[in-house]
Amino acid sequence: MTVRRALLAERISYSRDEKSESIEAQDARMKTRAAEEAVRVVGVTADVSVSGDVDMFDRPALGEWLAVDKRELWDELWVTNQDRLSRSEPHFMSFVFKMLEWNKEIHVLDDPSFTEQMKTPEGRAILHVKSLGPHKELERIKQRIQDSHDRRRFSNRWAGGIAPFGYRIVHRYEDGKRCAYIELDEEMVVWLHRMRKWAIDNQAHSAIATNLNEAMVLTARDRARVARGMPTRSKAALRKGLEVSRELWSNGSVKAILTNEALLGFKKYKGEVLRDDAGDPVLISDPVFTTEEWEALQAAVIARSVTTARRTNRTNPSYGVAICSGCGSNGNHKVSHNRDGSVEYRYYTCGNWPNSNRCKRISCRAEILEETIEILFLQRFGHERVTKRVWVPGSDSAKELDQVEAKIRRLMRQDEEGDWEDNRAEYRQRIDRLRKRRDELKILPVVKSGWVEVDQGKTYAQLWATLDLEGRRKRLLESNFRMMIGEGTAWPEKVPMQKPMVIQGEVVSPEPKPAPAALVE
CATH class of the missing domain: 3.40.50.1390 (Resolvase, N-terminal catalytic domain)
Structure with a gap:
């Protein structure tokens, strides 16, 4: 059987x-x-x-x-x-x-x-x-679950998942039910303001990540694990079989946090800010930054996207400045010594060789290239005044005006679709109030946010003498200064060179006055 x-x-x-x-x-x-x-x-x-x-x-x-x-x-x-x-x-x-x-x-x-x-x-x-x-x-x-989610979506309750960096999840009982909310985490808020200051001071995202890693600041995921009584962990380390106790910060994670609108207390859904029927963002908690602080931060993040050649090996003082004349790749900084090691030789070669055979012979002594750079840069900018870029927050009237006009259009569209047939008095009251506010905003002066140049009381020749190698490299990049390297020689690239912006800072409470001609959009 x-x-x-x-x-x-x-x-x-x-x-x-x-x-x-x-x-x-x-x-x-x-x-x-x-x-x-x-x-x-x-x-x-x-x-x-x-x-x-x-x-x-x-x-x-x-x-x-x-x-x-x-x-x-x-x-x-x-x-x-x-x-x-x-x-x-x-x-x-x-x-x-x-x-x-x-x-x-x-x-x-x-x-x-x-x-x-x-x-x-x-x-x-x-x-x-x-x-x-x-x-x-x-x-x-x-459908019942979806309806429940839809009802809660536009409330100030937390829908679930890991809270954004800067916030923590708290639970409250309402009508006998346990409901989740988020509130500011003071410790993380302190670090966010430090990150913002570093970004405003023109520090690279990689430098900010290094600062956080050295201070052993936990990421949002690791903080959530700790809150649940679980150990912190690193996915990258686990893949390599290493026992690392925490996740590490990176360029991407720093930038993602500094540009996350959740820091304004906005609720997000599928990666976008959730808005109510009136078009306003749904607030779920207190903001980490004020509107002025947020605008200055975003301007600083955008400014760092202008130049791609920022991250540099400390042994290459002209990374992004020295360019191969044969293929256009960044030059590599090479160091060699004689047989007994008593004499050091430095030179720049094509960074794409040996992938590019035509650039095999391109090589220039570092002393020649760096001396030529210094002479040409100071000839061009040495006499000019050093300026500091400061952020001037504009008035919010233009932004609010756009929001009010959008609400008026939305109300009128709802009226055309018959949504206000049974409540004409409330419709008239709301639209009259919005139109009155629109008229008030239209007569207010509009001051646009932006960067302005402020004289720092010195010339570029004076500044140059105080800068280290990395500081000089940044000034060269910001001025669009490039040197082409060839076979035993180097020469400046034939492109316009603009005056570099030295430092990024901000004016917290500027005087309301017209922006100067040097405004950087």
Whole structure:
């Protein structure tokens, strides 16, 4: 007599909208029936917190037993009821045909006729009708969950997930329910203001990341792990088999945080700021920065995108300045010594060699190139005054005017669509109030935000003498100064050279006056 081999499939979604028996109850029922029928249980799959809408092949536990190497170990798949197998009509019917293709049987404890019905066309038609009930119930569950999310989306409650850097999750009880909110985390707010100052002072994102890593500041993900009582970890280190206790900051993570509008207290949905019916951002918490602080920060971040050649090896004092005349790549700084090491030779070569064979002979002594750079730069800018770029926040009247006009257009469109037919008095009151505010804003002077130059009381020749190699390199890059290297020689590139902006700072409370001609847009 052939021994029947059964695989027991258990599943529960733990959805509050789904009333189903527990994993333990499913397990007990099927094992009791298997013992009564002398069926050998070869495996048990328990998919916990897995929706009935997930394809059987994609389920963590069951999917493993559907692979070629394991499905030869069993002949029958057991479930307590059809819902435990699937609530999706297309997934269910596709799986039935796949089981027939494999010459397997499905046994449903609550439906003894199921096994025989799946073997005939008429029976499969009945099974298809049976699958429509769970499928419709699944759609109703999805709709109830979606409706619940839609209701909460425009509230100031936290929808879930990791809170943005600068905030922490707090829970409050409302009407007997535990609700999640976010609030400012004072420790992280301090670090965000330091990051903003570094960015305003023209520090590279890589330098800011280094500062954070050296201070062992935890990322938002690591802070969330600590809040849950879990250890911090680094994905990059885990992939390499290393035991590093925390995630490291990078250029990308620093820039992502400094440009995240969540720092203004705005709620976001699918990466975008969520707005209410009036077009205003939905506020979910207090802001980290004021509007003026935020605008200055964004201007500083954008300014760093102008020049790509910022990150430099300390051993290459002219990275981004010395350019190969053969292929246009950045020059490499090479150092060599004589046999006894007593004499050092420095020179610049093509950074793309040996990939570019035509640039093999391009090489220039570093002393010649650097001396030529200094002479030409000081001839061009040495007599000019050093200026400091300062950020002048503009008035908010233009921005508010745009918002008010958008609200007026939205109200008028709603009125045309008949949304205000039953409440004409409120419509008239709201639109009159908006029009009055629009007229007030139109007569206010508009001062645009922007960078202006402020004289620093010295010339570039005086400044040059005080700068280190990296400081000089930055001045050259900002002035668009480039030197072409050839075979034993170097010469300036034939391009216009603009006056460099030395330092980025900000004016917190500027005098309301017209912007000077040197305004940098």
